[in-house]
Amino acid sequence: MRATDVKNPDYFHRVIDCQWACPAHTPVPEYIRRIAQGDYQGAYLINWKSNVFPGILGRTCDRPCEPACRRGRLEEQPVAICRLKRVAADLKDDIAGLLPKAPRDKNGKRVACVGAGPASLTVARDLAAIGYEVVVFDSDSRAGGMMRSQIPKFRLPDEVIDEEVGYALSTGATFVAARRIASLRALIAEGYDAIFVGCGAPHGRDLAIPGRGEAARNVRIGIEWLASVFFGHTHTIGRRVVVLGGGNTAMDCCRSARRLGGEEVKVVVRSGYAEMKASAWEKEDAVHEGVEILNWLVPKAFTHEAGKLTGVTFERVRPVKDEHGRRQLVAAGEPDVQIPCDDVLIAVGQENAFPWIEADLGIKLNRSGYPAIDPTTFASSLPGVFFGGDAAFGPKNIITAVAHGHEAAISIDAFCHGRSLRDRPPPMTNLVSQKMGLHEWSYDHAITLDRRHVVPQVERAAALRNLRTEVELGFSLEQALGEARRCLNCDVQTVFSAPACIECDACVDICPIDCISFVPNAPEDEVRRSLNAPAVNLDQPILVSEPVKSLKVMVKDEDLCLHCGLCADRCPTGAWDMEKYTIEMAQAGHPCRSKQPTIS
Amino acid sequence: MTFQGKPKFRHPSIPTNTLGFTRRDYEGSMSTLCAGCGHDSITAAIVHACFELALPPHRVAKLSGIGCSSKTPTYMLGQSHGFNSVHGRMPSVLTGAYLANRELAYLGVSGDGDTASIGLGQFCHVMRRGVRMVYIVENNGVYGLTKGQFSATADRGSKSKKGARAADEPIDLAALAIQLGATFVARSFSGDKGQLVPLLKAAFGHRGAAFIDVISPCVTFNNHEGSTKSYDYVREHNIAVSALDFITGREPIEIDYAEGAALAVTMHDGATIHLRKLDAEHDFSDRAAALTLLERCRETGEIPTGLLYLDDDVEELHDTLGTTARPLNALTEAELCPGAKALEAINRGLR
Numbered sequence: 001m002r003a004t005d006v007k008n009p010d011y012f013h014r015v016i017d018c019q020w021a022c023p024a025h026t027p028v029p030e031y032i033r034r035i036a037q038g039d040y041q042g043a044y045l046i047n048w049k050s051n052v053f054p055g056i057l058g059r060t061c062d063r064p065c066e067p068a069c070r071r072g073r074l075e076e077q078p079v080a081i082c083r084l085k086r087v088a089a090d091l092k093d094d095i096a097g098l099l100p101k102a103p104r105d106k107n108g109k110r111v112a113c114v115g116a117g118p119a120s121l122t123v124a125r126d127l128a129a130i131g132y133e134v135v136v137f138d139s140d141s142r143a144g145g146m147m148r149s150q151i152p153k154f155r156l157p158d159e160v161i162d163e164e165v166g167y168a169l170s171t172g173a174t175f176v177a178a179r180r181i182a183s184l185r186a187l188i189a190e191g192y193d194a195i196f197v198g199c200g201a202p203h204g205r206d207l208a209i210p211g212r213g214e215a216a217r218n219v220r221i222g223i224e225w226l227a228s229v230f231f232g233h234t235h236t237i238g239r240r241v242v243v244l245g246g247g248n249t250a251m252d253c254c255r256s257a258r259r260l261g262g263e264e265v266k267v268v269v270r271s272g273y274a275e276m277k278a279s280a281w282e283k284e285d286a287v288h289e290g291v292e293i294l295n296w297l298v299p300k301a302f303t304h305e306a307g308k309l310t311g312v313t314f315e316r317v318r319p320v321k322d323e324h325g326r327r328q329l330v331a332a333g334e335p336d337v338q339i340p341c342d343d344v345l346i347a348v349g350q351e352n353a354f355p356w357i358e359a360d361l362g363i364k365l366n367r368s369g370y371p372a373i374d375p376t377t378f379a380s381s382l383p384g385v386f387f388g389g390d391a392a393f394g395p396k397n398i399i400t401a402v403a404h405g406h407e408a409a410i411s412i413d414a415f416c417h418g419r420s421l422r423d424r425p426p427p428m429t430n431l432v433s434q435k436m437g438l439h440e441w442s443y444d445h446a447i448t449l450d451r452r453h454v455v456p457q458v459e460r461a462a463a464l465r466n467l468r469t470e471v472e473l474g475f476s477l478e479q480a481l482g483e484a485r486r487c488l489n490c491d492v493q494t495v496f497s498a499p500a501c502i503e504c505d506a507c508v509d510i511c512p513i514d515c516i517s518f519v520p521n522a523p524e525d526e527v528r529r530s531l532n533a534p535a536v537n538l539d540q541p542i543l544v545s546e547p548v549k550s551l552k553v554m555v556k557d558e559d560l561c562l563h564c565g566l567c568a569d570r571c572p573t574g575a576w577d578m579e580k581y582t583i584e585m586a587q588a589g590h591p592c593r594s595k596q597p598t599i600s
Numbered sequence: 601m602t603f604q605g606k607p608k609f610r611h612p613s614i615p616t617n618t619l620g621f622t623r624r625d626y627e628g629s630m631s632t633l634c635a636g637c638g639h640d641s642i643t644a645a646i647v648h649a650c651f652e653l654a655l656p657p658h659r660v661a662k663l664s665g666i667g668c669s670s671k672t673p674t675y676m677l678g679q680s681h682g683f684n685s686v687h688g689r690m691p692s693v694l695t696g697a698y699l700a701n702r703e704l705a706y707l708g709v710s711g712d713g714d715t716a717s718i719g720l721g722q723f724c725h726v727m728r729r730g731v732r733m734v735y736i737v738e739n740n741g742v743y744g745l746t747k748g749q750f751s752a753t754a755d756r757g758s759k760s761k762k763g764a765r766a767a768d769e770p771i772d773l774a775a776l777a778i779q780l781g782a783t784f785v786a787r788s789f790s791g792d793k794g795q796l797v798p799l800l801k802a803a804f805g806h807r808g809a810a811f812i813d814v815i816s817p818c819v820t821f822n823n824h825e826g827s828t829k830s831y832d833y834v835r836e837h838n839i840a841v842s843a844l845d846f847i848t849g850r851e852p853i854e855i856d857y858a859e860g861a862a863l864a865v866t867m868h869d870g871a872t873i874h875l876r877k878l879d880a881e882h883d884f885s886d887r888a889a890a891l892t893l894l895e896r897c898r899e900t901g902e903i904p905t906g907l908l909y910l911d912d913d914v915e916e917l918h919d920t921l922g923t924t925a926r927p928l929n930a931l932t933e934a935e936l937c938p939g940a941k942a943l944e945a946i947n948r949g950l951r
């Protein structure tokens with residue numbers, strides 16, 4: 001094998017599993033360390049720079065970082081990364097004064113954002129801060145998009161949205177409330193230099209099965225119903241409620257229904273429990289609140305009497321694998337199941353809808369009939385018109401919308417200055433030794449055996465009494481510090497220098513996880529097999545050195561390294577060093593990207 | 601010194617032995633030796649060997665004298681019996697322990713100062729008596745603990761860190777052990793676990809005095825240009841005269857080298873040593889040949905490693921003394937103090 005090129009910014013980035021998995025590449029271990037040091041401000045700002053909505057995401061993020069967390073491969077549970085974000089948001093002081101402000105001299109470019117969801121707000125924040133005049137339109141009277149209109153208040157209180165939407169707009173963008181953009185042509189005619197479409201995926205899928213029309217009064221589309229609950233148009237629901245669907249929306253529907261008078265609330269899903277789209281913790285929370293989840297049932301008809309819904313008929317199915325190994329549902333051949341109920345909420349998916357975009361504007365469509373968007377630049381085929389968030393590739397989540405927003409802002413900046421959209425600015429990286437003394441390191445390298453701390457919740461009865469009572473209380477300081485210590489500091493890299501190594505084996509002997517081996521060089525699959533502990537996780541890189549004196553190579557399997565620093569501590573020659581790798585993804589702005597002022 | 605303990609996390613695929621232990625269960629506390637000391641590698645090799653042999657940790661006794669090397673029993677076998685004795689006096693304490701209880705596996709850990717200087721007399725006698733043990737000298741050519749003075753194994757002409765020349769004739773502990781009647785004698789290098797671990801396993805399987813002289817660089821005081829015990833020097837001058845696999849009776853025998861090239865020696869308990877001669881001339885069962893080999897290498901400046909001499913037809917200490925097979929602590933008071941009549945009988949026999 002060739003020696004690993006650690007100069008490639010991706011190499012050490014990949015080792016930071018959480019940051020690599022985060023769509024916005026939030027520097028997770030760095031902010032967790034700041035929390036442990038009591039620097040909540042710093043922790044918050046690091047988050048704010050990357051993901052714009054730390055307090056919101058600390059409560060609602062889909063947290064792709066957590067399944068990626070290295071700790072989850074060493075014991076059952078990853079670090080509670082998401083809830084630590086909330087700790088930073090909860091414990092910080094007033095940070096308003098620390099945020100960037102729009103420069104006095106504007107750059108003369110005007111950008112319009114359609115919709116005020118997380119994608120648009122990110123574009124607006126990034127561009128206004130560097131001198132753009134940004135106008136954000138939303139048909140709603142308040143900014144926030146689905147974060148405000150869909151996510152129930154018991155998961156995400158309004159104050160948190162107000163605060164962070166406020167910060168995003170505080171860099172100088174203008175929010176125009178209650179203005180629905182009815183025509184893209186007309187908007188273009190207003191003379192903007194670029195337009196960002198962040199209108200989300202607002203269309204809830206319906207179920208065209210018998211009885212749908214007759215029972216219409218008591219059969220509602222989930223996201224429309226959630227919005228009407230938010231806008232105060234809906235205050236009650238029947239005693240027996242059936243929610244159709246197994247995703248996030250279904251979970252929010254059933255839990256909201258429990259708070260509006262639903263006593264017997266059943267979520268009925270086509271798939272099995274494990275295959276449901278909702279996250280494990282959402283299902284647990286729903287079940288904890290007395291919601292029943294029924295699986296392997298496909299809705300066949302709504303039953304009704306005198307124009308009133310009486311229940312739903314389901315066919316029982318079971319999964320089989322087809323010849324391509326794909327799962328298919330086939331009738332189980334058992335009698336149908338009838339579930340009587342007073343109301344039904346349909347939560348079987350969302351779709352994009354662009355009734356306000358004229359077909360003859362020249363925006364090319366893809367096979368599904370939606371605008372074809374470049375996944376790197378977020379440009380549509382119409383120069384100057386960019387898409388992001390759910391509007392770009394269908395419904396995802398907040399953190400993805402934010403990540404799209406940053407990239408679209410870079411593209412808009414490039415577009416407005418006549419630069420190629422393909423030239424993506426590189427990230428800022430830095431690698432600094434953490435050695436403080438002979439056996440002293442500037443990070444807390446001791447490994448705690450603490451198991452994941454559980455976030456305390458309000459008592460169930462109290463939670464169900466009020467739609468606005470936030471269920472999660474957030475970590476106490478003590479729990480937060482315990483949880484923060486579980487982080488393995490995966491950004492503190494083990495950096496190896498072959499010429500310094502005297503092959504004493506001290507590192508090999510001390511490594512608690514048997515990560516390090518000195519072996520004869522060979523092709524990668526052979527090398528992986530020849531190590532002291534075979535490197536079987538192919539998703540994880542191995543670090544291969546230049547040959548040492550004996551002509552063997554040092555190979556370190558990154559997979560389970562604890563970043564405990566013992567290898568470097570026991571190395572007599574400093575051939576190993578623990579070095580902190582900082583990587584900040586580029587954001588729209590300064591032409592010399594690495595000289596961009598940082599706010600952390 | 602490293603202040604942090606070794607984290608309890610271990611690799612999920614770490615193997616277990618027949619006792620259900622992993623290698624980590626044979627470790628001791630965190631080493632306080634200099635980072636990079638050869639002694640730590642020997643510790644790791646001992647841990648490997650005991651794990652692979654599935655020795656019950658509570659059936660092992662580790663004994664040592666004084667020195668950096670003699671500190672290492674603390675860093676291995678945390679659940680075994682241990683005795684850190686006085687400088688150079690480990691052999692007599694070990695002999696006493698062995699007399700009292702022959703059922704334990706005895707591991708004597710010593711340094712070149714502890715053995716070849718202050719403890720030379722004790723070393724000679726413990727070898728002569730055929731005490732069943734594994735005696736390891738972690739040989740760095742200096743007194744590491746007292747800051748690097750030459751020991752009696754420093755080669756004549758080699759240089760100290762400050763440039764002083766070793767003027768005296770060195771003691772070759774392996775040659776001495778052969779002369780004095782040790783029945784398993786080997787030399788190895790701390791930087792070669794592939795060789796050392798099987799040697800240690802075979803030594804534990806040997807029913808007499810097994811001695812291994814392990815060259816173990818002192819990274820702080822004897823790892824410079826001019827030293828003959830540095831990592832670089834030993835790597836350059838090391839010639840392996842044999843390679844060995846130790847196979848306990850329980851394991852299936854899988855040998856991947858050519859038929860005929862290997863010599864199988866069956867040990868008293870059914871285990872087998874498979875020896876591959878890398879030096880075709882050498883006869884492992886011939887004391888004179890072993891001594892000649894050592895002498896020849898001394899002249900050429902080479903360091904012969906591997907098993908040098910083996911005699912498995914052993915008469916060990918308990919055989920010669922006819923002592924009780926049961927540990928003293930398992931005897932009843934009546935057996936231990938048979939009374940005046942028994943004493944009288946003994947005295948009569950001596951008249």
Ligand SMILES: Cc1cc2nc3c(=O)[nH]c(=O)nc-3n(C[C@H](O)[C@H](O)[C@H](O)COP(=O)(O)OP(=O)(O)OC[C@H]3O[C@@H](n4cnc5c(N)ncnc54)[C@H](O)[C@@H]3O)c2cc1C
Nearest residue numbers: 115117118119138139145146181199200389390396397398
């Ligand atoms: C019930 C539910 C729960 C969810 N829970 C979570 C969660 O816990 N965590 C998570 O990460 N994600 C969650 N999501 C997904 C998340 O809300 C979205 O992925 C995210 O908000 C998408 O952001 P966006 O910026 O693309 O647009 P959106 O947030 O959808 O915002 C689009 C905005 O554009 C406005 N708009 C649309 N058309 C026009 C127009 N023509 N003119 C003017 N304004 C217009 C809309 O009013 C809306 O305010 C949930 C979604 C739903 C439905």
Ligand SMILES: Cc1ncc(C[n+]2csc(CCOP(=O)(O)OP(=O)(O)O)c2C)c(N)n1
Nearest residue numbers: 667668669687711712713714742743744745
């Ligand atoms: C009776 C006695 N004399 C002298 C000493 C001082 N002393 C301590 S360790 C040591 C030499 C140890 O050398 P070695 O056995 O080679 O061990 P190393 O530290 O090199 O591993 C000496 C002379 C002592 N502790 N006790």
Ligand code: SF4
Nearest residue numbers: 511561562564565567
């Ligand atoms: S930091 Fe070094 S010693 Fe610790 S687990 Fe990683 S490779 Fe092993």
Ligand code: SF4
Nearest residue numbers: 501502504505507571
């Ligand atoms: S501890 Fe240092 S010098 Fe020794 S083998 Fe490891 S990297 Fe090489």
Ligand code: SF4
Nearest residue numbers: 634637668744818819
């Ligand atoms: S002084 Fe030498 S022998 Fe002692 S611990 Fe340090 S390196 Fe090892």
Ligand SMILES: [Mg+2]
Nearest residue numbers: 711712740742
């Ligand atoms: Mg010594």
